[in-house]
Amino acid sequence: MDLSVAAAHVLGDAGAFHASVGRRGRPIAVVGRDPRASGEFLEAAVVAGLASSGVDVLRLGVLPTPAVAYLTSALGADLGVMLSASHNPAPDNGVKFFTRGGYKLPDAVENEIEQRLGEKWDRPVGSSVGRVRDAYGEADRYVAHLLTTLPHRLDGLRVVVDCAHGAAHMVAPEALLRAGAVVETIGAAPDGLNINDGVGSTHLDALKEAVVERGADLGIAYDGDADRCLAVTGDGQEVDGDQIMAVLALAMHADGRLVRDTVVATVMSNLGFKIALRNAGLTMVETAVGDRYVLEAMQEGGFNFGGEQSGHVIMLDHATTGDGLLTSLHVLAEVVRSGRSLAELVSVMTKLPQVLINVRDVDKAKASAPELVAAVARAEAELGDSGRVLIRPSGTEPMIRVMVEAEAPDTAASVAGRLAEVVRTACA
Numbered sequence: 448m449d450l451s452v453a454a455a456h457v458l459g460d461a462g463a464f465h466a467s468v469g470r471r472g473r474p475i476a477v478v479g480r481d482p483r484a485s486g487e488f489l490e491a492a493v494v495a496g497l498a499s500s501g502v503d504v505l506r507l508g509v510l511p512t513p514a515v516a517y518l519t520s521a522l523g524a525d526l527g528v529m530l531s532a533s534h535n536p537a538p539d540n541g542v543k544f545f546t547r548g549g550y551k552l553p554d555a556v557e558n559e560i561e562q563r564l565g566e567k568w569d570r571p572v573g574s575s576v577g578r579v580r581d582a583y584g585e586a587d588r589y590v591a592h593l594l595t596t597l598p599h600r601l602d603g604l605r606v607v608v609d610c611a612h613g614a615a616h617m618v619a620p621e622a623l624l625r626a627g628a629v630v631e632t633i634g635a636a637p638d639g640l641n642i643n644d645g646v647g648s649t650h651l652d653a654l655k656e657a658v659v660e661r662g663a664d665l666g667i668a669y670d671g672d673a674d675r676c677l678a679v680t681g682d683g684q685e686v687d688g689d690q691i692m693a694v695l696a697l698a699m700h701a702d703g704r705l706v707r708d709t710v711v712a713t714v715m716s717n718l719g720f721k722i723a724l725r726n727a728g729l730t731m732v733e734t735a736v737g738d739r740y741v742l743e744a745m746q747e748g749g750f751n752f753g754g755e756q757s758g759h760v761i762m763l764d765h766a767t768t769g770d771g772l773l774t775s776l777h778v779l780a781e782v783v784r785s786g787r788s789l790a791e792l793v794s795v796m797t798k799l800p801q802v803l804i805n806v807r808d809v810d811k812a813k814a815s816a817p818e819l820v821a822a823v824a825r826a827e828a829e830l831g832d833s834g835r836v837l838i839r840p841s842g843t844e845p846m847i848r849v850m851v852e853a854e855a856p857d858t859a860a861s862v863a864g865r866l867a868e869v870v871r872t873a874c875a
Contacts, residue, residue: 473577477522477585479507479515480530481614481672484639485540489530493542498577500570502526505582509637511614511673512543513770514589520549520767521588531614531672534649537640549767551739590622593773596765601779602627607666607679609654611647612637615673619772626776633657634668643670648677648758648771655683665782665789667775674738675758676771678778680790688758689720691778693796694789695760697727698781699752704764705729711744711753711761713737718835718852723796736839738769799834800856802863804849806870811840813874814847822869826851826862834859836866847874 476497480486494504505522507515512529519527527545544552606628610616616635623630633653634646646653648668658666658679666679678686692710699705709730712720716731724731732748734740741753742761754760759769766773782789813819819838826836834853841848847870851863
């Protein structure tokens with residue numbers, strides 16, 4: 448559905464019904480947003496929907512998505528609501544719900560809320576309606592929580608932080624400064640329209656240039672709602688989520704904090720990441736693409752660490768969802784603890800060249816066509832243990848993604864190109 452003011456009001460109303468289930472007394476919801484211009488009025492609509500349905504609302508203001516998740520739990524709220532379109536451009540927006548305890552709502556519960564959109568039910572009147580109050584100061588509670596997770600301070604470390612003109616533009620520099628780092632910022636002047644515009648984790652060129660020009664030790668880039676982060680080494684090399692996870696997984700393993708020496712990651716993680724874990728005696732559990740699937744596998748298996756190549760890293764010992772600030776603080780802490788540069792730390796993993804081709808306007812249902820299955824088998828035999836093939840239908844578009852990894856870029860490109868042609872003919 449398109450997210451209009453009316454839709455946001457109805458979503459708040461439907462979320463209120465969920466918050467009321469199993470609750471004695473008046474439910475409590477916390478509401479946060481990123482700095483998109485549309486968030487200013489969509490927030491008002493969601494809050495109105497909640498309060499008019501008998502929910503007391505704490506309006507958190509501009510905060511990262513993981514901060515809303517944390518505060519849902521820390522403040523004993525029955526529902527958390529975040530208005531953000533993450534790494535998307537400013538005209539987009541969306542709504543994320545968190546249930547009691549700060550976890551994203553399961554698919555089944557989201558479906559229930561969707562089914563209740565616009566449904567008639569007895570709403571409160573008079574003194575039974577919800578009350579709304581501002582709780583902007585709760586940002587400090589989130590920053591304080593982040594700092595309690597650090598094993599030591601970051602004194603002397605010089606960092607350039609790219610806040611994507613997004614939700615982390617205040618709390619990220621504050622957390623890093625309080626941890627002892629010397630901080631310079633870019634992308635920290637949101638105007639409601641410039642979120643993710645040429646900055647942030649999806650546009651690293653500005654950060655790479657700033658890190659090198661300013662002689663910083665490294666750089667950190669968040670996306671618009673700061674639930675993920677990527678990094679840049681002191682010499683301007685990009686560090687993706689797989690490399691970040693490799694650094695943190697090995698550090699946790701060395702300290703005995705990695706549950707059953709297992710990391711949960713998606714099928715899109717680079718083969719080099721899996722090899723690095725195997726060489727360190729660690730195990731990788733693979734899931735479908737999407738942080739909710741990573742989290743589900745972590746909860747089902749009792750694991751405490753996982754994430755995605757995009758930089759969405761989940762540290763369940765400290766958070767209920769991916770948290771870019773938390774991740775970056777722990778990466779910096781490992782740099783300080785080890786006395787090594789980020790470039791040295793990520794050298795534990797060798798990224799295999801990875802080529803991704805999106806084949807559009809095809810029949811996704813034919814992704815298991817015999818011709819394609821046979822072509823994949825031939826490609827896998829050609830690559831052997833030094834590469835892999837992944838054929839993945841899009842969940843939202845008439846498109847099939849072809850991903851190939853190999854030791855040489857030319858090999859990966861050649862194999863991916865051949866398979867893409869097979870997809871076009873076999874899945875027409």
